Amino acid sequence: MPDYDPNNIFAKIIRGELPCHKIYEDDRALVFLDIMPRAPGHALVIPKSPARNLLDVNPDDLAHVAKVAQRVARAGMKVFQADGVTVQQFNENAGGQVVFHLHVHVIPRKEGVPMKPPASEKEKPEVLADQAKKLAEAMQSV
Ligand code: 5GP
Numbered sequence: 001m002p003d004y005d006p007n008n009i010f011a012k013i014i015r016g017e018l019p020c021h022k023i024y025e026d027d028r029a030l031v032f033l034d035i036m037p038r039a040p041g042h043a044l045v046i047p048k049s050p051a052r053n054l055l056d057v058n059p060d061d062l063a064h065v066a067k068v069a070q071r072v073a074r075a076g077m078k079v080f081q082a083d084g085v086t087v088q089q090f091n092e093n094a095g096g097q098v099v100f101h102l103h104v105h106v107i108p109r110k111e112g113v114p115m116k117p118p119a120s121e122k123e124k125p126e127v128l129a130d131q132a133k134k135l136a137e138a139m140q141s142v
Contacts, residue, residue, distance in 0.1 A: 001092065002100075004052045010101035014048055021125075021132035023075075024139045028061060029068045033128045033135075034105070038115040041080045041108040041131055045069045051102040053091040065104055072106045075138035079131070082108035086115065 005011075012018040013032065020032035023043055034042040045068050051057035057065075073085040088105040090096035098119075107115065 001052065001055060004050045004056070005100055006050060008101045009099055010044075010046055010103060011050065014046070014101075021128040023072065023132050023135045024068065026068075028064045031068060031072055031139075033123075033132050035122055035128070036119045037107075037123050038105075038118065038120075039086075039107050039109060039113070041076045041082070041135065043072050043076065043106045043135065045072055045104040045106060047102055052100050053095075053097055053102050054089060055091055057102050062102075065102070069104045069106055071139055071142050072135070073108075074142035075135050076106060076108035078138045078142065079134045080108040080110075083111040084109040 009018060013020045014030055022030070022032050024031040028048055029045060030048060031043055031045050034044050045065050047057060047061040047065050049058060049061045051061065054062070069087060073087065076082055076085055086107040086109055
């Protein structure tokens with residue numbers, strides 16, 4: 001497996017070199033909206049530590065990401081009045097991974113509504129800003 005690349009997009013977001021629509025942050029994890037959501041409220045949960053994916057992440061950081069992802073899923077259910085949540089996580093090119101910093105997709109789902117294909121269209125910044133604000137508020141009580 002290749003080494004971790006500190007110049008991947010999510011590493012730049014962690015360092016504040018690129019913007020994101022932030023939902024939640026603590027000392028070990030960051031949560032923000034996917035710019036090409038597969039459904040409204042599609043969030044990405046990442047560790048702040050430099051992990052390429054599930055294969056090299058420190059288990060404690062992975063456990064923390066899972067705990068945060070559970071809260072994000074609960075917040076998504078609430079804010080989007082969802083009927084369910086899809087959680088995805090891809091590893092290496094063959095596993096469907098495109099950005100090589102570990103991330104967990106948390107996607108609120110409505111009954112009978114299919115997800116859009118990956119990377120199909122960029123959501124408007126104002127829509128993402130509004131959704132991130134609502135999810136950030138909901139994170140305080142889940
Ligand atoms: P994966 O690596 O799990 O296949 O997917 C990477 C995800 O990152 C995709 O869902 C894509 O839409 C998202 N993505 C790619 N570039 C950016 C970016 O600059 N900002 C944000 N917020 N999401 C991104």
